[in-house]
Amino acid sequence: MAASQAQALVPGLQVHDADAAGDAAALDRLAHWAQRHYAPVCAADGPDGLAIEATGAAHLKGGEAGFLADLEARLAAAGIRARAVMAPTYGTAHAVARFAPDLSIVAEGGIGRTIGDLPLAALRLPDALLPALSRLGFQTILDLERQPRGPLTLRFGPDLGRRLDQAYGRSFEPITPVIDQTLPRAERLFADPIGAPETLARYVAELVTDLCLALERDGLGARRLDLHCQRVDHRLETVRVATARPLRDRRRLTRLLCDRIETIAPGFGIERMTLVASIVDPLDWRAAPSGLGEAEAPDVSGLIDVLANRIGRDRLYRLTAVESDVPERSVRRTAPLAPDSATAPGSTATWASDWPRPARLFRPPEPVQTLALLPDNPPTHFTWRGVRRRIRRADGPERIHGEWARSDAELWAVRDYFQVEDEAGERFWLFRAGDGEDARTGPQTWFIHGKFG
Amino acid sequence: MNNRPAPELADLRTRIERLEQTGRPDCGVLPFGVGPLDAALPQGGLARGALHEVAGGGDGAVDGAVAALFVAGIAARLPGQILWCVTRPDLFAPALQQAGLDPGRVLYVEAGDEKSLLACFEEGLRHGGIGAVVGEVARLSMTASRRLQLAAETSGVMGLAVRRWRRATDAADFGQPTAATTRWRVSPQPSSPLPAPGVGRPRWFVELIRCRAGDCADFTLEACDEKGRLALPAQLADRPAVSAPRRRRAAA
Numbered sequence: 063m064a065a066s067q068a069q070a071l072v073p074g075l076q077v078h079d080a081d082a083a084g085d086a087a088a089l090d091r092l093a094h095w096a097q098r099h100y101a102p103v104c105a106a107d108g109p110d111g112l113a114i115e116a117t118g119a120a121h122l123k124g125g126e127a128g129f130l131a132d133l134e135a136r137l138a139a140a141g142i143r144a145r146a147v148m149a150p151t152y153g154t155a156h157a158v159a160r161f162a163p164d165l166s167i168v169a170e171g172g173i174g175r176t177i178g179d180l181p182l183a184a185l186r187l188p189d190a191l192l193p194a195l196s197r198l199g200f201q202t203i204l205d206l207e208r209q210p211r212g213p214l215t216l217r218f219g220p221d222l223g224r225r226l227d228q229a230y231g232r233s234f235e236p237i238t239p240v241i242d243q244t245l246p247r248a249e250r251l252f253a254d255p256i257g258a259p260e261t262l263a264r265y266v267a268e269l270v271t272d273l274c275l276a277l278e279r280d281g282l283g284a285r286r287l288d289l290h291c292q293r294v295d296h297r298l299e300t301v302r303v304a305t306a307r308p309l310r311d312r313r314r315l316t317r318l319l320c321d322r323i324e325t326i327a328p329g330f331g332i333e334r335m336t337l338v339a340s341i342v343d344p345l346d347w348r349a350a351p352s353g354l355g356e357a358e359a360p361d362v363s364g365l366i367d368v369l370a371n372r373i374g375r376d377r378l379y380r381l382t383a384v385e386s387d388v389p390e391r392s393v394r395r396t397a398p399l400a401p402d403s404a405t406a407p408g409s410t411a412t413w414a415s416d417w418p419r420p421a422r423l424f425r426p427p428e429p430v431q432t433l434a435l436l437p438d439n440p441p442t443h444f445t446w447r448g449v450r451r452r453i454r455r456a457d458g459p460e461r462i463h464g465e466w467a468r469s470d471a472e473l474w475a476v477r478d479y480f481q482v483e484d485e486a487g488e489r490f491w492l493f494r495a496g497d498g499e500d501a502r503t504g505p506q507t508w509f510i511h512g513k514f515g
Numbered sequence: 516m517n518n519r520p521a522p523e524l525a526d527l528r529t530r531i532e533r534l535e536q537t538g539r540p541d542c543g544v545l546p547f548g549v550g551p552l553d554a555a556l557p558q559g560g561l562a563r564g565a566l567h568e569v570a571g572g573g574d575g576a577v578d579g580a581v582a583a584l585f586v587a588g589i590a591a592r593l594p595g596q597i598l599w600c601v602t603r604p605d606l607f608a609p610a611l612q613q614a615g616l617d618p619g620r621v622l623y624v625e626a627g628d629e630k631s632l633l634a635c636f637e638e639g640l641r642h643g644g645i646g647a648v649v650g651e652v653a654r655l656s657m658t659a660s661r662r663l664q665l666a667a668e669t670s671g672v673m674g675l676a677v678r679r680w681r682r683a684t685d686a687a688d689f690g691q692p693t694a695a696t697t698r699w700r701v702s703p704q705p706s707s708p709l710p711a712p713g714v715g716r717p718r719w720f721v722e723l724i725r726c727r728a729g730d731c732a733d734f735t736l737e738a739c740d741e742k743g744r745l746a747l748p749a750q751l752a753d754r755p756a757v758s759a760p761r762r763r764r765a766a767a
Contacts, residue, residue, distance in 0.1 A: 360644030362596050362622070368642075369624055369635055377625040381608040381618055393608050398622055413609035413618075415741065421580040421587075423607035454705065455714045483714050487705040488574060512607060514717065515584030515614075515703075515738065 085109065092142075093240040098340065100133065102288040102300045103239040108186075111159065112144075113152055113237050115300070118325075120148070122374065126167050149173070152237060153229035157184035157203075173231055178204035185225045191218055203229065236296045246282065247338045248272035255294050255331020262291075262328070262335075263320050269337040270316045283308025283345025289319055291326055292334040299326045303371045306363045306399045308343040314364055318371055366398045383411040387462045388477075389511065390425060417460055418481045420491045420512025427509035430492065434508070437498030440480045444492065446510050451484040458482075461497070476503040481514065489514035532728075542671035545592060549745050555723055555732040556697070561589065564671040565696035566664040568655070570678035572702030572720070576686035579651060579679035581719060584614050584739055585701045586649050586675045591615030591743030593673060595646030598639040600624040600632050602651065603679075615743030620646075633659050636674070643670035651677045653685065660693035698725035704735060707748065716740075718748060 069075050089106040096104040096114055100123070103115035116129060123129040130146040137144040149155035149168035157177050158165055161184040168176050177184065180203050182195055195218070200206055206214070206226060215223050227233040241247075248269045256262065266289065277284060285308055291299040303318040319337075326332075370378050379395040386392045392413060413419070432441035440456030458480030464472025476497040483489045491512040496504030544560030546553045553559045561567060567589075571582040583606060590597045597620055599606070604625050608618050624639075626632035632650060639648035640663060655676060667674040676695065680686050689700070700722040706715040717738035723731055737746040 360595065362642070362644055365598070365639060365642040365645070366622070368638055372638075373624065373626055373631055373635065377627075379623050379625075380621065381623065383609075383618070389607070389609075413612055415613060419609040419613060420607055421583050421610040422578050422605045425605065455708070455712075457713045481714055483706065485705065486573070487703040487718065489703065489714065489717060513578050513580040515581040515610070 082109075090240060094242055096133075097240060097242075099136070100129070102290070102302045102340065103237050103298060105237050105240055107156065111156065113155070115237050115239075115298075116148060118300075119302075122376075130166055149176075151228065151231040152235045153186070153225065154231065156186060157229060160184060173229075177229055178202065178207065182206065185222075185229060187225055188221060191222065194218070234295070234297060236298060239290070239298070241338075242340075245338050245340060246273055246276040246280065246284075246342060247336060248276065249334070249336045251334050252332065255328075255333045257328035257331045259323050262323050262326065262332070265335055266319045266323070266337075267312075267316045269335060270312055270319065273337050273339060274310045274312050274315070277310040277339060277342070277345075280342075281344060281346060282339070282342040283310045284315065284339040285309075285341040285343050286339070287315065287319065288338045288340045290334075290336045290338070291328070291332045292336075293329045294331050294333050295329060297329065299328070299332070301325060302340075303367075304341075304375065305367045306370065306397075308345040309363075309367075310345060314367070318367055321368065321371065363399060370398075383413050385411040386465065388465060389419070389423060389462075391465075418457070418491070418514065420489075421515040423512045424510060427493070427511040430508050430510045432492070432508040434494070438478065440482055441492065441508065444482075444490075444508065444510070446490075451488075451490075453482045454485050456480050456482040459494075462493075474500070474502040479511070545589065545673070547745055549734075549736065549747060551732075551747070552721070552734055552736070552745070555729060555734075556726065557728045561673070562696055563593075563673050564668045566660060566667050566674040566676060566694065568660075568676045568678055568693060568695040568698040570686070570689050570698075570700050572700050572722075574683070575702060576678070576680055576689075577683055579677050581701045581703055582677045582679065583651075584610065585699070585719070585721070586677055587611045587614040587616045588739030588743035588745065589673075589675060590647045590649060591617075591739075593646040595620075595644070597621045597646050598624060598635075598648045600626055600635050600639070600648070600650040602626055602629065602632055613741060614739040615741055629654060633663075636676075637662055637666050640666035640672050640674050641670055643672055645672060647673040647675055649675045649677060651679050653678070653680045654688065655693050655695075657691075657693060660695055664694045664696065695725075696727045697723065697729075700724055707750075719745075721745075 065077050086106070089112070092112055093104045093106045096112060101114050101116055101119035105113045107113040120126045120129040123132045126148045130148055133146045134144060145159050147155050147159040147166055149158055150170050150173060154168055154173050154177055157180050158168055161180045162176065165176065182192060182200060182203060185203060211223055224233065228235045250265055250269060256265065284305065286302065286304045289301040293299065301319060301322045303322060309315060366378060378398050380398055381393050382396050384392050384394045428446065430444045430446045432444040434441035438459050440458055441453055443450060443452045459478035462477045462479060464475030466473040477493045477495060478497060479491060479493045481489060482492055490510055491514065492508055492510055494506060494508050496506040498506065542564035544558045544562050546560035569582045569586055570576055571579050575581045591614060597616065599621050601623065611621065612618055624635045626635055629652060632652060636648055636650035639645065655678065663674050678689060680688065702720045704718045704720045706718045709715045719736050719738055720733065721736050722733040725731065735748060737748055739745060
């Protein structure tokens with residue numbers, strides 16, 4: 063449609079010239095953003111897309127579905143409407159994102175079924191080829207796939223077969239990651255490809271030394287390192303490690319990277335290794351403790367880094383108090399190096415020290431059968447997991463009211479907690495959902511919520 | 516029979532001890548502060564640079580509640596940060612605080628499986644800058660426990676393995692030998708009745724099943740107080756005078 067025609071249809075239409083260079087630059091910035099937040103290998107894809115190598119990165123966002131949801135939500139928050147698709151190959155993901163609107167995750171074995179029905183435009187072919195193919199009656203990718211390859215290549219050139227193979231995952235297609243030239247980096251090229259783990263470790267140490275010199279020059283410390291190993295078959299093996307504090311200790315950084323060398327598959331050999339400090343923070347010299355006062359507390363950030371890179375950053379945590387009487391809400395996970403919330407200003411949350419609390423808390427509470435006198439006597443016995451226990455001693459009730467400020471459903475809710483001891487001396491934490499009199503406060507059924515030591 | 520060890524025997528013992536300690540820093544011990552308990556341990560307390568195993572008795576083999584509190588009481592009396600490795604995150608932190616373990620001192624590691632838990636356990640022991648490492652493990656083979664014990668010996672950090680199984684029948688595994696220095700089983704016992712309705716201070720039956728260079732023993736103790744200290748039950752500590760002379764003779 064011509065611009066003049068559009069202006070005639072819509073009054074007050076604003077017309078801007080297309081800015082291809084500006085779009086490409088913006089897309090590049092988006093790729094850098096994705097590299098910081100999601101995975102070390104990200105690239106701008108054509109005029110309107112973003113390619114992210116999510117292998118080994120999806121679990122950090124709660125699996126593939128969580129990864130996609132997180133990506134879409136963050137883009138939407140920035141005012142970008144986007145469709146995110148996860149697929150085993152770059153070609154499939156590209157095609158499905160643009161031409162299959164109701165699919166978001168393609169399984170490993172599902173490529174053939176998924177892309178067979180898509181139109182030929184999904185194949186990333188040169189524009190000149192598409193009309194010629196449709197003149198011959200090819201509509202979908204499956205139509206092409208069923209044809210013998212030889213005559214097709216003779217007539218349309220090698221591009222067609224290559225794109226088909228890439229879409230079906232028969233040939234590998236590397237994603238060339240965007241590189242932020244402003245970040246400190248170190249690189250080694252190898253005339254002879256290397257592959258032995260010991261050799262890799264030696265060169266990792268050399269790269270770290272170079273990088274630490276660069277970091278020291280700028281007064282920076284690395285918060286995250288990306289090690290890209292380019293193999294002779296153009297595949298890229300990437301290792302990403304993060305640190306809890308800005309760091310430029312050569313020994314510790316080498317240790318973190320060498321822990322992960324086993325995840326690098328060298329294939330026929332690695333011809334280029336690049337080490338990038340993808341997140342850096344200022345790190346200045348610090349005065350050493352004089353030794354006159356108390357000894358400085360040992361630094362555990364090294365241990366935290368090693369463990370976090372081994373099992374995942376969110377699986378290493380401290381537990382701090384939350385101002386809530388409901389037991390399961392009274393504990394919150396915080397980052398291992400977060401300032402202690404008990405000593406932080408503005409937070410006064412602590413746990414009550416004079417009320418009994420069980421060593422193990424059952425989430426969710428498990429229902430038990432009991433016999434108890436209403437309204438506030440402890441049960442005389444209870445049956446839990448098929449075992450009937452007589453109660454010898456009991457303490458309670460400790461009444462905990464629902465948090466009406468949190469939800470309307472809890473306006474009247476009441477739990478009466480009892481600490482009970484059975485004949486063998488084992489202690490349990492039972493509660494009745496309700497105050498024993500008023501039906502509004504709960505169904506008056508009994509639950510076990512924990513076990514004391 | 517004269518129970519007093521001959522001076523030659525004592526000399527031999529110290530020489531053997533010195534041989535065993537070669538190349539290892541002597542990290543000292545952590546006394547329990549309970550007379551009979553410390554007397555049963557070779558150096559008068561729980562060795563610091565060593566691995567100790569604790570399991571619960573009966574249902575405690577599955578839920579590990581008593582064992583966790585017993586270990587928390589030990590960790591509370593050690594200085595420094597505590598690394599607590601779990602596979603099942605059902606530990607309730609307020610209870611640990613009531614056993615004297617401040618939440619600001621505990622760093623939790625939630626490992627996906629037993630294998631990575633043991634790796635984290637060993638990593639923590641090797642680091643050396645922390646007070647103790649606690650690991651809740653089900654299977655602990657001779658090899659794995661040997662690695663942990665050696666790591667603890669080199670760094671001087673106390674390793675505490677809370678043995679906790681998925682099913683009560685798996686607890687037979689506790690009979691298998693490991694390289695741990697001591698092995699404990701802690702089971703709950705009925706508390707002494709109070710003059711008023713209510714439950715008193717929990718009471719534990721603590722069995723020292725295995726102890727390197729020491730004998731097995733068992734004790735009835737009051738559970739950890741808010742500083743992590745165990746105590747003798749009142750009627751045992753202040754036992755009637757009749758039994759006192761016999762006891763003195765046995766200990767002489």
